[in-house]
Amino acid sequence: MIITVTLNPAIDETVELDHFVEGDTNRVASIRRDIGGKGINVARVLKELGYEPLAMGFAPGDLGRMIEDTLRDENIGVDFTFLDGVTRTNITILDRSKHRHTVLSAAGPYAHPDDIEEMIANIRRRLRPDTWLVLAGSLPPPCTGDVYARLVQEAERAGALTALDADGVVVRQVLEYGARPTVIKVNHHELQRVHGDPTDTEDEVFEAAETIRHLGVAAVVVTRGTLGSVALTPEADYRISAPDVEVISAVGAGDAFLAAMLLGLRRDEGWERALRQGAAASVACCLMPGSAECRVQDVQRLADEVVVKLVARHASVG
Secondary structure, eight states, rough: OOOESSSSOEEEEEEEEEEEOOOSSSOEEEEEEEOOOOOHHHHHHHTTTTOOEEEEEEEEEHHHHHHHHHHHTTTTTEEEESSEEEEEEEEEETTTTTTTHHHHHHHHOOHHHHHHHHHHHHHHHOOOOOOOEEEEEEOOOOOOOOHHHHHHHHHTTTEEEEEEEEEEHHHHHHTTOOOOEEEOOOHHHHHHHHOOOOOOOHHHHHHHHHHHHHHOOEEEEEOOOOEEEEEOSSSSEEEEEOOOOSOOOTTTTTHHHHHHHHHHTTOOOOOOHHHHHHHHHHHHHHHHSSOOOOHHHHHOOOOOHHHHEEEEEEOOOO
C-alpha cells in the first residue's frame, strides 16, 4: 500500500499568459482550476499509472469535502481528517513565452492540536510493514516539521517506509527532531535551504545530498529541472537525464517523479528502473496543462529516452 499524506491541500488555479510583465496589466490567455497539494498530486499520478493509493491528511471546510468527492470520483481511496476553516487557493502564473511559472502559495487554515492528534491516530491505524507513507507538501499553521517527524517515527515503529518531499526548512526540522525518512526527495532550491550552502553545480548537489545521507537517510533524490536529477541510493549513486520536450506546464512535475519512482520501488523493480520511471513521469507531466497530470502512454514512451548513468556503486554490507 502507498498512503499519501496532504496536510495542506489546495485549490490550484493556473493563470496562463502569453508574456508576463511585472508592474503592468497582463491579459490572461486561460485559467484552469484543479484540486491540489503535493500528496494529492502524487495520489492522482499513481492512479494514472495503474496503482490504487490511499489519500489521507486534512480536508478543510466545504472545499475539503469537494476535494474528497473529486478523488472518490476518480476511484482513489480517501480517509481525510476534516478541519474547520477554508481550503487555501494557490495561484500559479505561467509565462508561455519563457516556459516559466511563478507560484503564489497561501498559508492554509489553522490546525488545532486535537485535529493533529486525530490525524496521526487515523494514519497510525493504516500503517503496515509493507506500507509506503508519502509525506508531501507544506504544513498548515501552526505546524512545524515535528508533525512529519512524528509520522516518520510512527511508520518506523510499524515497520513501514517513508518518503518526504517538502520545503528545505521543513526537511531540516524533521532531521533536527531526529526522524530519518527512508527517502528524501527535494529540488535543488529546497536542497540549498536544507544544506545552507550553494547547490548550483552538480558537484555541490552531490555533496549536499551526501551530507543528508550521512545523517542516516537511506536515499536522497534531487530534481534539477532541465538539468536532470541526481540520486544517492543504498546501492549506488546515479545521474538521470530526461529528453527535452516543449513544456506546457511544469507544475507538479516533481510530484509525478516521486509517484512513479515510489511505484517502481513498491513493485521491487530496483532503483535504476524506478528512477527511469520517475524521470519519464516528470517529463510527461510537462506535456499536460494544469497540475501534476500525465498520461501513462507518455510515461511508457518517454521512459525509453531517459538515461540513468551510474556514478558510483556502493559496497554490499553483510
